[in-house]
Every structure is written in C-alpha cells, then in structure tokens.
C-alpha cells in the first residue's frame with residue numbers, strides 16, 4: 500500500500516486513492532437492485548417516511564455518542580442520504596457509497612456536506628486503517644449473502660483499531676432471491692439469520708457492543724432487523 504497504515508488520512512482521500520471505478524453490472528442481481536433503486540428513488544423517501552417504529556435514529560445516536568467530531572465515516576449503501584448520511588455529515592468527514600445513480604442524485608441534494616461515490620459496496624476499496632466508522636443501513640441485505648463474510652473482513656481492514664461498524668442485518672432468517680414488488684419494482688434480497696451474522700462478525704474481528712433484533716412496520720408489512728454496533732478488535736500483533 501502506498502500509505503503507511505497509520506498515516507492520518509481523511510475519508511475522501513482514503514477512498515479516492517484506490518476506489519471510484521464503476522459498479523459491476525454483469526451480475527443480474529446487481530442490475531435488478533441498481534435499476535430498481537434508480538426507478539423508485541423518490542418513492543423510497545416517501546416509503547421510509549411512512550415506516551412506523553424505525554429505530555435508525557436511536558442506533559445512529561449510539562454511534563454518534565462514541566465518535567469525536569470530524570471522524571472519518573463511510574456510509575455503505577447510503578441511498579438518498581436521508582436522514583443518516585445527512586446527520587453524520589453535519590459532524591463528520593463522510594463519504595456515501597451507493598450502486599444507484601438515482602439515489603445518489605437525491606443524496607447530493609439531501610446531504611450536501613458529504614461526498615458520494617457510485618460503486619458496488621462489495622467490490623470497493625479503501626486504504627487500510629483509515630476510517631473511524633462504517634455504517635450500512637438496510638443495504639447489506641441486497642448483497643448476495645455468500646459475499647457477506649468477505650465484505651465484513653474488508654470493512655475490518657478499513658477501520659482503525661477500535662473503529663466502529665453500525666449495521667442493519669435481516670433478522671428474518673435465510674433469504675436469497677427476487678421479490679416481485681418492493682415499492683413498485685422487482686428487488687433482490689439476500690441474508691442469513693442473526694446467529695450466522697454473529698459468527699461472520701466474530702470471524703471478521705468484531706466485538707459486538709449492541710446486538711438487538713427490532714420489529715417495525717413498513718408500508719409493505721411487518722419486518723424485523725438485527726441492529727449491530729460492533730467494534731474492530733485490536734489484531735494480535737497490536738495487543739501489548
């Protein structure tokens with residue numbers, strides 16, 4: 500790597516140095532996700548506004564309480580950036596990543612203090628040990644689950660020791676397939692259940708600070724997500 504691992508580098512520079520290539524679109528699952536979120540970009544904002552019992556601000560506050568102002572934060576699958584990317588960018592150095600151009604156009608309006616990159620979060624690169632926090636609100640559930648272990652390992656390498664990961668995972672158990680109608684478009688979902696999620700996080704080197712399953716009511720029906728706030732453990736070689 501061109502930078503020493505502990506060189507203090509802002510998130511924009513960390514990301515720009517090695518990423519920014521267009522998302523991979525040869526995988527039909529990604530095409531469905533990308534095209535779907537492009538098509539219903541505005542409708543998605545109305546949809547989340549209509550959710551009852553969405554705990555995202557509560558968990559975002561748990562993260563914010565542990566971060567110093569000016570922290571380097573990467574928001575994976577940031578969508579339209581509302582409200583989480585916007586709130587993070589009011590205090591921190593934030594880059595949002597999303598596969599959908601339509602979502603990113605809105606995010607640029609909503610969270611103008613953040614910088615955005617169109618990319619596939621599962622094929623993204625960041626300089627090692629440059630981030631204070633990574634967030635992924637309701638996005639990993641659109642990435643094929645056989646890639647989740649590697650994504651979590653990648654995230655662990657990007658975080659500084661002690662860095663934080665705030666993540667929404669599905670709590671509904673094993674899913675892998677297309678849904679005909681999600682906010683008016685076909686959509687791909689993929690997930691493990693909470694037990695497997697915990698194993699993957701542990702193997703990637705995370706300690707769970709918060710691990711809660713929360714139900715909420717979406718316009719499409721009742722749903723259940725596993726919320727995790729995890730901390731990157733120090734590597735064996737870093738322990739004294």
Ligand SMILES: C[S@@+](CC[C@H](N)C(=O)[O-])C[C@H]1O[C@@H](n2cnc3c(N)ncnc32)[C@H](O)[C@@H]1O
Nearest residue numbers: 536576577578597598599619620636637638641
């Ligand atoms: C349910 S929305 C969540 C958006 C936002 N995080 C929020 O909480 O409102 C999922 C977002 O993840 C993005 N996404 C899905 N798969 C992705 C991938 N492989 N790489 C980057 N973004 C992805 C979608 O385009 C969409 O904007």
